[in-house]
Amino acid sequence: MxxxxxxxxxxxxxxxxxxxxxxxxxxxxxxxxxxxxxxxxxxxxxxxxxxxxxxxxKGYWFTPAIEIARRIEEELVFTTGSRAFDELLGGGVRTRQITELIGRFGVGKTQTAYTILVEALGSNSDITAVFFDSERSFRDRRLREIAALRGYDSDNIMKRITVVPVLSSHHLMETIKWADKLFQDENVKILVIDSIIAPFRTDYLGRELLAPRQQMLNKTLRMLLQRAETFNMAVVVTNQVVSSPEQTYSYDPLAGESPAGGNILAHASQERIHIRKGKGNVRIARLIDSSWLPPGECMFVITDRGVEDVPEKRGATKKTATS
Structure with missing residues (x-):
């Protein structure tokens, strides 16, 4: 308009x-x-x-509930590459929300984001994507490999990905702000930030800068949510973990570590998934928070094709009861 x-x-x-x-x-x-x-x-x-x-x-005033329901029906759902993982997420990664992939170094957060990206573009020839690279993790060779092994035209997919090398937290915020025309003109439907927290942890060192860091992070996340809603985009961000040495012994494998970013990031993400290593190339995804889904876990593997189901149906989703 x-x-x-x-x-x-x-x-x-x-x-x-x-x-x-x-x-x-x-x-x-x-x-x-x-x-x-x-x-x-x-x-x-x-x-x-x-x-x-x-x-x-644009309908952001006093709106009948039936109109909100219509907007929800317009949302797109992208596969993770694994049926078990998709089931955990209620079908897959959705537009108009932030999906957060959390975990230690080397657990496969970037590989998961790659697979979501490839499947979204490979299955939808009329959309494009933007990849914000704050850790210099973008590898075109790996994306091409995943695309080719999944039967997609890797050249076609690469032509529809715009990469933004992120220099700082301020640079990230400004590039998001100035990308509105790109989002609309190029029909961008998936936006990946790998990682969301890295530039903020680099720019704001020390406890005395924690408050301004969280304020800047909050503003950036607000901008992302607004654009996800306005342009019907899926926003996928990766996040690091921080150790909690004061944590007492627990049988929970996630005890002793927490997602970086604190409550600011926790409230902004609609789906928070913690990924940890299993045996070999097996990974375990735990849905630790969702606005509409129960907590649960599933297993998947990371192969040359990216994220896939564990062979012989060993990746079944396990839902846990909520209080």
Whole structure:
């Protein structure tokens, strides 16, 4: 929807918004009132009036529940590559939410993200993807291998992936902000950040910087959620773990470590999956938090083809009771 179609938006206002990279109403609603007031150089009240019109136009006002149900039906679901893993997630990785892959170094977080990426693009020829690389983990050779072994055209898939090498937390936030036109024009339906926490842990060292780090992380996650919702995208992020040496002995294999990012990241992610190593190439995924699914675990393997089911149906999903 063009900016000019909003009531009260003059050609001069539209021009200033376009100069800031805001070309459509879909772009506009991802900004805050204060940000729009600063961009336009107007009082907050005028920016608020414009934003209310934008929210109304795109259905982010007082909305009948039946309309919300219709939006949910529009969501896309991408396979992880493993039926057991998909079952754990209620069908797979969904658009309009953040799916978080958590684990220690070498457990297969990036390989899982690669497989989701390849399957999404391979099964949907009309969509594209963006890969934000904060750990220099992007390897085109590995993506091509997974694609080819799964029967997809690796060249075609690579042409539909845009890579953003992330330099810092500020760089990550700004590139997300300026990617709105790309998201819309290129029909981006899956966005991967590997890893979400790395630039923040690098830029904000020491306990005295914990508060500003969490504020910046919160703002970045808010931007991601807004864009996931607006552009009907799946956002997949990988996350590291931190040790908890004060943890007493427990039979739980996840005791003694926690996802990095604290409560800020915990509240932003709709699905949180902790991945740990089993025997050999077997991995165990535990759904530790979801807005609509019960906790549970499943097994899968990582092979040349990426994520796959454990042979002989040993990867069955196990749901656990909730209190």
């Amino acid at each position: 063009n900016i000019e179609e909003l009531e009260g938006v003059t050609p001069a206002i539209a021009s200033r918004l376009r100069d800031a990279g805001i070309n459509t109403v879909e772009n506009l609603i991802t900004y805050t009132i204060d940000e729009v007031a600063e961009i336009l150089g107007v009082k907050r009240e005028e920016a608020e009036r414009i934003m209310i019109e934008a929210w109304k136009a």
